Amino acid sequence: MKNEIEQVIGKYNPEKIRIGVLGSHSALEIASGAKQEGFETVVVCQKGRDKTYTKYYKSVFDHTIMLDKFSDITKPECVKKLCDLNTVFVPNRSFSVYAGYEAVENDFTVPLMGNRAMLRTEERNTPRNQLFLLQQAGIATPKTFDSPKDIDKLAIVKVAEKERAIERAFFYASSPEEFEETAQKRIKQGIITAEALEGSIIEEYVIGAKFNANLFWSPLTDEIDLLGFDRRIQTDLDGVLDLPAQEQMELKIPTQNIEIGHMGATMRESQIEKIFEAAEKFVETCKKEFSPGMIGLFALQGAVTKNLDFYVFDVSPRVPGCPCVEPTSPYMKYKYGIEVGPGRRVAMEIKRALKEGRLGEVVT
Numbered sequence: 001m002k003n004e005i006e007q008v009i010g011k012y013n014p015e016k017i018r019i020g021v022l023g024s025h026s027a028l029e030i031a032s033g034a035k036q037e038g039f040e041t042v043v044v045c046q047k048g049r050d051k052t053y054t055k056y057y058k059s060v061f062d063h064t065i066m067l068d069k070f071s072d073i074t075k076p077e078c079v080k081k082l083c084d085l086n087t088v089f090v091p092n093r094s095f096s097v098y099a100g101y102e103a104v105e106n107d108f109t110v111p112l113m114g115n116r117a118m119l120r121t122e123e124r125n126t127p128r129n130q131l132f133l134l135q136q137a138g139i140a141t142p143k144t145f146d147s148p149k150d151i152d153k154l155a156i157v158k159v160a161e162k163e164r165a166i167e168r169a170f171f172y173a174s175s176p177e178e179f180e181e182t183a184q185k186r187i188k189q190g191i192i193t194a195e196a197l198e199g200s201i202i203e204e205y206v207i208g209a210k211f212n213a214n215l216f217w218s219p220l221t222d223e224i225d226l227l228g229f230d231r232r233i234q235t236d237l238d239g240v241l242d243l244p245a246q247e248q249m250e251l252k253i254p255t256q257n258i259e260i261g262h263m264g265a266t267m268r269e270s271q272i273e274k275i276f277e278a279a280e281k282f283v284e285t286c287k288k289e290f291s292p293g294m295i296g297l298f299a300l301q302g303a304v305t306k307n308l309d310f311y312v313f314d315v316s317p318r319v320p321g322c323p324c325v326e327p328t329s330p331y332m333k334y335k336y337g338i339e340v341g342p343g344r345r346v347a348m349e350i351k352r353a354l355k356e357g358r359l360g361e362v363v364t
Helices: 002-011 027-036 051-056 070-074 076-084 093-099 101-106 117-121 130-136 177-189 195-198 237-241 246-249 271-291 331-336 342-355
Strands: 018-022 040-046 063-067 085-088 155-162 169-175 200-204 209-218 223-236 257-265 296-304 308-318
Touching: 002 101, 002 342, 018 027, 018 342, 027 051, 027 117, 027 342, 040 051, 040 070, 040 101, 063 070, 063 076, 063 257, 070 101, 085 155, 085 246, 093 101, 093 117, 101 117, 101 209, 117 308, 130 271, 130 308, 155 195, 155 308, 169 257, 177 195, 177 223, 209 271, 209 342, 223 237, 223 271, 223 342, 237 246, 246 271, 271 296, 271 308
Parallel strands: 018 040, 018 085, 040 063
Antiparallel strands: 155 169, 155 200, 209 223, 209 296, 223 257, 296 308
C-alpha cells in the first residue's frame, strides 16, 4: 500500500489537490476548513442520505460522487474517480465503519490524511488496540474487568446495540448480580443480544468531569495542537437527566447513551499541561507501534477526577466529530492568532506539505 500511495501521489498535480471526505459524521467541518484554506472539496455520498451535502450545504462542496451504498467507496471505479480528482481523503468514523478496515487497508488506494493502519485500533476486540496503546504510553485508564464476576465497584458496560451495531448500549453495575439482572432486562427489551454481551467491555466508572480533548499531531513539525474540548449530548440519557430524581426513579426505563450532539468546553488553565503530556505520551507510543505515528487529528476522551487526575477511556484515531470546537475553543487562537477548527487544521497541514514538497509525510 505504501508503494501504491507513493505512485498515486507522484501522478497528482500539486496545484490541483482536492480534499475529500465521506458524506457523514464530520464532512461539513472538513470541507468548510478546506475551503478556508483555498482547496476544492470532494464529497462521497450515499443515495438517499445526501441532501445535507447536495442541497442544504452544497456551497462547501465542489465535486460530488454518488454511490448506491457507502461501502462502494473502496470499489475500483470510485477509487479511480477520487484519484483522478487529485484527492487527499480525510477518514472519519463513518468511513471506517462502512468501508471496513480490510478494504481500507488493502483496496482503498487513495492518499489518506492520517495513519490508515491505526483506524482499527478504535475497536477493543483487535490486537494492539487503543487500550494497549494507552497502557503502553503510561496514560491513566479505568480498571477493566475480564469477567462480570470480578466487578467490585461501579462499572460501565459497553455493548453493541441489537439494531444498530455501530452504536453502543451502555449500562451500569456494581456487582456480578446487578450485572446479570440488568443484562437480562436489556436482552428481553431487545436493546442488546446475548451474543453481543459476550463481547462487551466492562470498565470501572470513573467519577469525574467529562472532557474530550481534540488534538492534532504534525509529522512536519513534530508539534501537538490542542484544538479544544467538547462534551457529548446523548439521547435518551440527557432527556432522563433533565427530570427531577423522583421522576427518574418512577420512569424505570433503560437509558441509552446515543450520541446526538456536542457542546464546547474549556478547562482550567492550570490543568491543560496534563492534557498535552498525555497527548505527547500517546503520540510517542504510536510512532513506535504504528510508524509513522498518529498523523493529524485524534481525540483522547476521558474524565478529570476530584484529585485532578486525567483518565482516558476512549481514543478516536481519526477526525473527532465535534464541529463546535472552532467557535467555542480559544486554544488555537492562542497559538495561531485565529480560530482554527479541525477541518482548517487539516487543510493547513496539507497546504504546508505541498509547499515543502512533503505530501508523502502526511498521508498513508
